[in-house]
Amino acid sequence: MSAAMLGTRLDLAPSFPLSPSPSPPSGLRVRASTSPAAAAGTRALGPRAVQAAAAAAATAVAAKPAAATPLSSDRTVVRLGLPSKGRMAEQTLSLLKSCQLSVRQLNPRQYTADIPQVPNLEVWFQRPTDIVRKLCSGDLDLGIVGYDIISEYGQGNEDLVIVHDALEFGHCRLSLAVPKEGIFENINTLEELVNMPEWTEERPIRVVTGFGYVGAKFLKEKGFKHVSFLAGDGALESYPAMGMADVIVDLVSSGTTLRENNLKEIEGGVILESQATLVASRKSLNRREGMLEISHEMLERLEAHLTASGKIMVTANMRGNSAEEVAERVLSQTSLCGLQGPTISPVYCRLDGKVAVDYYAINVVVPQKSLYKSIQQLRSIGGSGVLVSKLTYIFDEETPRWRTLLSELGM
Numbered sequence: 078m079s080a081a082m083l084g085t086r087l088d089l090a091p092s093f094p095l096s097p098s099p100s101p102p103s104g105l106r107v108r109a110s111t112s113p114a115a116a117a118g119t120r121a122l123g124p125r126a127v128q129a130a131a132a133a134a135a136t137a138v139a140a141k142p143a144a145a146t147p148l149s150s151d152r153t154v155v156r157l158g159l160p161s162k163g164r165m166a167e168q169t170l171s172l173l174k175s176c177q178l179s180v181r182q183l184n185p186r187q188y189t190a191d192i193p194q195v196p197n198l199e200v201w202f203q204r205p206t207d208i209v210r211k212l213c214s215g216d217l218d219l220g221i222v223g224y225d226i227i228s229e230y231g232q233g234n235e236d237l238v239i240v241h242d243a244l245e246f247g248h249c250r251l252s253l254a255v256p257k258e259g260i261f262e263n264i265n266t267l268e269e270l271v272n273m274p275e276w277t278e279e280r281p282i283r284v285v286t287g288f289g290y291v292g293a294k295f296l297k298e299k300g301f302k303h304v305s306f307l308a309g310d311g312a313l314e315s316y317p318a319m320g321m322a323d324v325i326v327d328l329v330s331s332g333t334t335l336r337e338n339n340l341k342e343i344e345g346g347v348i349l350e351s352q353a354t355l356v357a358s359r360k361s362l363n364r365r366e367g368m369l370e371i372s373h374e375m376l377e378r379l380e381a382h383l384t385a386s387g388k389i390m391v392t393a394n395m396r397g398n399s400a401e402e403v404a405e406r407v408l409s410q411t412s413l414c415g416l417q418g419p420t421i422s423p424v425y426c427r428l429d430g431k432v433a434v435d436y437y438a439i440n441v442v443v444p445q446k447s448l449y450k451s452i453q454q455l456r457s458i459g460g461s462g463v464l465v466s467k468l469t470y471i472f473d474e475e476t477p478r479w480r481t482l483l484s485e486l487g488m
């Protein structure tokens with residue numbers, strides 16, 4: 078454990094280059110599902126569209142050479158930074174493997190590796206904080222890190238663009254927590270904490286955190302006037318009991334560490350929600366050869382895998398007079414609507430020497446958690462011979478996140 082005073086007191090008002098908005102800086106957070114561009118986009122996006130985007134990017138660069146800052150080094154390979162340690166490291170590799178993007182590392186002590194499926198891509202194992210720093214400096218082009226680290230170490234840098242904001246692991250929140258007892262016994266909201274008479278210029282509230290930038294920005298925006306920060310690397314939950322800090326700003330997942338150390342979260346005290354993200358350098362996306370194609374491929378594979386996870390394919394047979402009549406019955410059930418709708422196909426058999434349709438086969442994708450309900454609903458409308466299979470990938474016609482990314486890049 079290491080700790081260093083950032084200064085006896087942090088005079089928040091003049092010394093912090095803080096933006097007024099509590100939300101992530103524009104250009105940093107790319108929200109695929111909510112953007113109007115994503116909602117409006119219906120055109121299929123194939124490899125040609127990626128090439129077109131790459132060509133557009135090249136033209137844009139060619140059109141304004143004077144304004145463009147040079148890319149760091151004239152390397153021709155694209156670099157992906159992956160966490161070298163910590164709890165994200167293993168999960169990152171396993172996610173990539175599930176997307177058929179297995180990382181090949183010849184020796185565990187080597188910091189470089191490759192993904193045989195993607196030529197022209199170098200993998201560099203780095204600490205998560207360094208991944209963000211190196212994306213900003215142009216020494217990496219892509220990275221997988223927690224949103225918390227992007228917010229803290231990216232500090233609103235417009236060059237960072239989130240390509241996929243929800244890789245579905247590393248879920249945690251950055252939260253302010255206070256001791257359960259003593260002067261905090263009746264403090265349950267951030268407002269109550271701000272208004273405590275204890276905090277004065279002579280005796281500021283002492284906050285220990287590894288998130289000095291995001292933490293200070295949040296407290297300033299919430300109206301804290303007298304704050305003193307202590308930077309800590311780990312075991313922050315011990316600081317209040319040791320008398321070294323009044324409150325902590327740290328990552329929380331299950332809440333066990335807080336509870337076991339007699340601390341509690343308070344209403345309004347969540348600073349940000351985090352999970353693993355795929356993040357890129359805007360300069361690289363705009364100008365490094367091959368970068369758009371690689372980003373598109375990674376995004377598509379990640380989306381296909383993540384969309385399929387937790388979903389199953391249910392197949393059943395059903396008697397009926399026509400496909401439409403069977404469809405009416407299936408669509409009358411809430412759990413059988415599928416992704417776009419059920420697929421219904423005739424099952425041909427020989428009846429009295431003639432080919433005839435007696436049954437229809439229904440294929441429908443449903444969330445794994447509603448499996449039993451789906452089976453019950455299928456049976457209630459005459460379904461039989463139910464087969465259930467796990468889905469590995471769902472490649473949609475287009476990836477809304479890709480469309481959002483292109484629009485973010487002005488392409």
Ligand SMILES: Nc1ncnc2c1ncn2[C@@H]1O[C@H](COP(=O)(O)OP(=O)(O)OP(=O)(O)O)[C@@H](O)[C@H]1O
Nearest residue numbers: 163164165223224225226247248249328329330351
């Ligand atoms: N308790 C948690 N549960 C889930 N995700 C977490 C938790 N703590 C941190 N994370 C996420 O994992 C990332 C890496 O955290 P982790 O603690 O594994 O690495 P580290 O702090 O660099 O390693 P170490 O703690 O060994 O120095 C964090 O940036 C955050 O996004």
Ligand SMILES: O=P(O)(O)OC[C@H]1O[C@H](OP(=O)(O)OP(=O)(O)O)[C@H](O)[C@@H]1O
Nearest residue numbers: 311312327328329330331332333334335
């Ligand atoms: O809510 P919980 O599920 O209890 O998780 C929260 C804890 O996890 C992280 O610590 P980590 O395990 O990384 O240890 P560290 O402090 O040594 O980094 C974080 O800093 C909290 O202490």
Ligand SMILES: [Mg+2]
Nearest residue numbers: 163164310311
């Ligand atoms: Mg940790």
